[in-house]
Amino acid sequence: MGVTTERQDNTLIAKTEGRIDGANAREFQDALDAAIDSSERQVVLDLEEVSYISSAGLRVILLTAKSLQKQEAKFAVCSLSESIREIFEISGFDQIIAVHDSRDEAIDALKG
Amino acid sequence: MEPPYKILVVDDEPDLEPLMLQRMRRHIRAGRYTFVFAHNGVEALERLNQQDDIDMVLSDINMPRMDGLTLLEQIPKVDPNIRSVIVSAYGDMKNIRTAMNRGAFDFVTKPLDFADLQITIDRTLSHMTEWREALSSRDKLVALQNELNVASQIQQSILPTQFPQGAEFNVYASMEPARNVGGDFFDVLALEDGLIGLAIADVSDKGVPAALFMMSSRTLLKGSAIGMGEPGDVLGEVNQLLHEDNDTGMFVTILYAVYNPFSGEFAYANGGHNSPLIVHPDGSSSLLPLTGGIALGVAPDMPYQQQTLSLAPGDLVFLYTDGVTEAMNEEEEEYGVERLQEVFSANPPKDPHEAIEAVFDSVNDFAGDTPQSDDITCLALHRSES
Structure with a gap:
C-alpha cells in the first residue's frame, strides 16, 4: 500500500491505489503518516485510483483528518469513484471531510 | 537470553578442568561464561537434571560408563533446546558424522585450539539465543491467537439468541463471524409498552480493540435505548458517549429502529450504516432511504434524523x-444488493x-471457498399476516 506525493501550489497531494481494507489499513496509515509532514498546511488525498475502501480504511482517513486539524492544516479528498463516493455518503464521512470532484477543485477550495 | 552462559564440559581427562578454567579465565571474569564439569555421560546427565540453566554441552566422545554419542541421544530428553558440541579426534569423520546425525550442533578436534573453541562456543550460543527468541515469538503468537479466540467467543456470547416473541410479529438475527475477530453486533430489545428495539452495527477495524469497542457500543446503545424513546435521540446520545476520549479513530455504524408491533409503525435512524431493505409479501423489495446520520464516535454534536414508515401485514x-453485500467470490466480485433482492x-x-438462512445460503454459494474478511450479520423482522 504505497502513497505517492507531489506538490501543487503549496498543497501536498497524496495518492494511493487499489483496495484499502483491514488487511492493509495499517500499512496505508504508516505510509500516509510518513508522507505528511507536520509543517504541511494544505493536504489533498487523491482517491482516483482507489477501487474499494473498508471501514478500517475510513478510519485511517479520519485519523489523518484529525491530526491535520490539530496542526491547523486543511484537508480534502478528491476524485472519488462512484462506489467510493457512496461509501463516504452512507457512512456520513462526507459531512466532516471535504469531498471534491477533481484535484484542481480541491486545491482551489483549500486555498480559499 | 543473557550472559553468563552456563557450559557443561564432559571429559574423562582430569586435566581439562583446570586448563579450561585457566584458558577461559578472562571470559569467566568478564561474566560471559560459567563452566560445570562432568567426567562421563552418566555424570553429565546428573548435572543436566540438577541444573536447568545449562545452555550448552561440550563433550568428548570416548568416555567410561556412558560415551559422548550415547549422551547426545539423551540430552534432548532432558531439554531439547540445549545445543551440544562434540570434541573428536582429528579426522575421525565416522564419529563426527554419527554425532551430527544425533543432533550435535558442531564439533571441535583434539588437541583443543582454545581460540577456535571460543569461536565455536560463541557461534553455538548465538544460534541458541536466536532459536529461543524464535520459540518465544512462536509462543507469543499462539498466546495472541488464543486471545483472539477468547475475544471472538466473548463477542458471540453477548449476542442474543432468544428474541422477544409476539403474535403480531416475528424476529430473528444471526451472525457468521469472519476468520478474524470482527466487530459486528446486533441486538433485539423488549422496550416499554411492548415496543421492540432493533439494532445492527459494524465496528471499523478488526481484532481485540474492535471487539472491545463493539462491546462498549453495544452496552451504551442498550442503556440509551431503554432510557429514551426516539431512535434519533438514542444514536445522538450514543455518539456523544462514544466520542468522548476516543482518540483511536475507531467508529461504529449503527442502524437503530423502534418497532410498534400493534400499529406496524417502524421508526429508524441511521448512523452511517447501509440501508435496510423492506420486503413485501410478493417478494418485491426496496432500500429504505438513508437518514443522513454519520457513523458514531467520529465527531461530537452530530444530528441524527429519523424516518418512520408503516409495515403492512x-x-x-x-x-x-456490509459483510453481506461486500462478500466476495473468487473473481473478486461483490455479492451486492441486487443478488440479495433476488x-x-x-x-x-x-x-x-428462513429469510436469513436463505440469505446465508445464497452468500455462501456465491463466495464458495473464498474466505471472507468481514462478519456477515443479518436481522429480520416480519409483521404477521393478520
Whole structure:
C-alpha cells in the first residue's frame, strides 16, 4: 500500500491505489503518516485510483483528518469513484471531510 | 537470553578442568561464561537434571560408563533446546558424522585450539539465543491467537439468541463471524409498552480493540435505548458517549429502529450504516432511504434524523451489515444488493429465520471457498399476516 506525493501550489497531494481494507489499513496509515509532514498546511488525498475502501480504511482517513486539524492544516479528498463516493455518503464521512470532484477543485477550495 | 552462559564440559581427562578454567579465565571474569564439569555421560546427565540453566554441552566422545554419542541421544530428553558440541579426534569423520546425525550442533578436534573453541562456543550460543527468541515469538503468537479466540467467543456470547416473541410479529438475527475477530453486533430489545428495539452495527477495524469497542457500543446503545424513546435521540446520545476520549479513530455504524408491533409503525435512524431493505409479501423489495446520520464516535454534536414508515401485514424488514453485500467470490466480485433482492423475489419470505438462512445460503454459494474478511450479520423482522 504505497502513497505517492507531489506538490501543487503549496498543497501536498497524496495518492494511493487499489483496495484499502483491514488487511492493509495499517500499512496505508504508516505510509500516509510518513508522507505528511507536520509543517504541511494544505493536504489533498487523491482517491482516483482507489477501487474499494473498508471501514478500517475510513478510519485511517479520519485519523489523518484529525491530526491535520490539530496542526491547523486543511484537508480534502478528491476524485472519488462512484462506489467510493457512496461509501463516504452512507457512512456520513462526507459531512466532516471535504469531498471534491477533481484535484484542481480541491486545491482551489483549500486555498480559499 | 543473557550472559553468563552456563557450559557443561564432559571429559574423562582430569586435566581439562583446570586448563579450561585457566584458558577461559578472562571470559569467566568478564561474566560471559560459567563452566560445570562432568567426567562421563552418566555424570553429565546428573548435572543436566540438577541444573536447568545449562545452555550448552561440550563433550568428548570416548568416555567410561556412558560415551559422548550415547549422551547426545539423551540430552534432548532432558531439554531439547540445549545445543551440544562434540570434541573428536582429528579426522575421525565416522564419529563426527554419527554425532551430527544425533543432533550435535558442531564439533571441535583434539588437541583443543582454545581460540577456535571460543569461536565455536560463541557461534553455538548465538544460534541458541536466536532459536529461543524464535520459540518465544512462536509462543507469543499462539498466546495472541488464543486471545483472539477468547475475544471472538466473548463477542458471540453477548449476542442474543432468544428474541422477544409476539403474535403480531416475528424476529430473528444471526451472525457468521469472519476468520478474524470482527466487530459486528446486533441486538433485539423488549422496550416499554411492548415496543421492540432493533439494532445492527459494524465496528471499523478488526481484532481485540474492535471487539472491545463493539462491546462498549453495544452496552451504551442498550442503556440509551431503554432510557429514551426516539431512535434519533438514542444514536445522538450514543455518539456523544462514544466520542468522548476516543482518540483511536475507531467508529461504529449503527442502524437503530423502534418497532410498534400493534400499529406496524417502524421508526429508524441511521448512523452511517447501509440501508435496510423492506420486503413485501410478493417478494418485491426496496432500500429504505438513508437518514443522513454519520457513523458514531467520529465527531461530537452530530444530528441524527429519523424516518418512520408503516409495515403492512406480511412485510419484512431486513437489516444487514456490509459483510453481506461486500462478500466476495473468487473473481473478486461483490455479492451486492441486487443478488440479495433476488433471494427474496425468488422466495418471498414468510419467516425471518428462513429469510436469513436463505440469505446465508445464497452468500455462501456465491463466495464458495473464498474466505471472507468481514462478519456477515443479518436481522429480520416480519409483521404477521393478520
